[in-house]
Amino acid sequence: NAGVTQTPKFQVLKTGQSMTLQCAQDMNHNSMYWYRQDPGMGLRLIYYSASEGTTDKGEVPNGYNVSRLNKREFSLRLESAAPSQTSVYFCASSFHGRDTEAFFGQGTRLTVV
Amino acid sequence: DAKTTQPNSMESNEEEPVHLPCNHSTISGTDYIHWYRQLPSQGPEYVIHGLTSNVNNRMASLAIAEDRKSSTLILHRATLRDAAVYYCILREGSNSGYALNFGKGTSLLVTP
Numbered sequence: 001n002a003g004v005t006q007t008p009k010f011q012v013l014k015t016g017q018s019m020t021l022q023c024a025q026d027m028n029h030n031s032m033y034w035y036r037q038d039p040g041m042g043l044r045l046i047y048y049s050a051s052e053g054t055t056d057k058g059e060v061p062n063g064y065n066v067s068r069l070n071k072r073e074f075s076l077r078l079e080s081a082a083p084s085q086t087s088v089y090f091c092a093s094s095f096h097g098r099d100t101e102a103f104f105g106q107g108t109r110l111t112v113v
Numbered sequence: 114d115a116k117t118t119q120p121n122s123m124e125s126n127e128e129e130p131v132h133l134p135c136n137h138s139t140i141s142g143t144d145y146i147h148w149y150r151q152l153p154s155q156g157p158e159y160v161i162h163g164l165t166s167n168v169n170n171r172m173a174s175l176a177i178a179e180d181r182k183s184s185t186l187i188l189h190r191a192t193l194r195d196a197a198v199y200y201c202i203l204r205e206g207s208n209s210g211y212a213l214n215f216g217k218g219t220s221l222l223v224t225p
Contacts (some may be wrong), residue, residue, distance in 0.1 A: 004156075031210050042200065042215035043157065050210035058212060090156050098145040098204045098211055099164070104156030 002026055006091050006105035013081045013112045021076040021108050023091030029103075030096040032074035033058075034066060036087040037107075043090060049074055050096060081112045117201045122220045125191045133186040133219055135201030140181050144205040147213065148175065148186045150197040157200065157215075160186065196223045 007022045025032065030051045035043040045058030049068040063085060065077045074093075078085060088109050094102040118136040125131040137146065148160040161168055161175045163184075168175040174187040188195055200218040204211055 033210070033212050035215075040217075042217050043213075045209070045212050045214070048210040048212050056210065058209065092156075092213075094211070096211060098143065099162065100211075101159045101162070102149075102157075102213055104158065107156050 004105040025093040029093040033092040119219045131188040144203040147202045
């Protein structure tokens, strides 16, 4: 039982390059989330998918797109990376509702130069 | 969105109990109180959650005030491994897919 798996763990991009961060969960969760965490800060919500086939913007969606490929997978795409997108990205999943536990991946450390 | 207020940092001695406070004066009746922690260089991990009654699990206890405007996470015997940032979060609202809204949390230092 792997939980939430993120790939890659580390990535360096040049300004203007594109990339996709992958996230997969094996717990049959309905909801999946992408967060970013800047140094010394809490996590901020980028996008979420409350159920398969739906995606919605969070607090900081500019510069990102997402795809809920199926129930297991939720990817985050940077079309044209900028230095301001240097951050640690976390994917999370949970069952839908207020009283459920969320599980987080180990994060992707992205540097844009 | 309902907000929580936590001290920026706290310090504890190893093997002593730790009480981490959280204020949430604007909590609504259906908001659940969640606690997560983040160890260095790791993703957040679930600690405990509750609605009205006090809760216990293998990691910690959650004490919720009768008016629900504050809560306290209790670590019964702190270990060095408990050094982390602890986040108190109100899980609310289907308008954001029940996403967890993280603040800055409390950084807990545990000294031997």
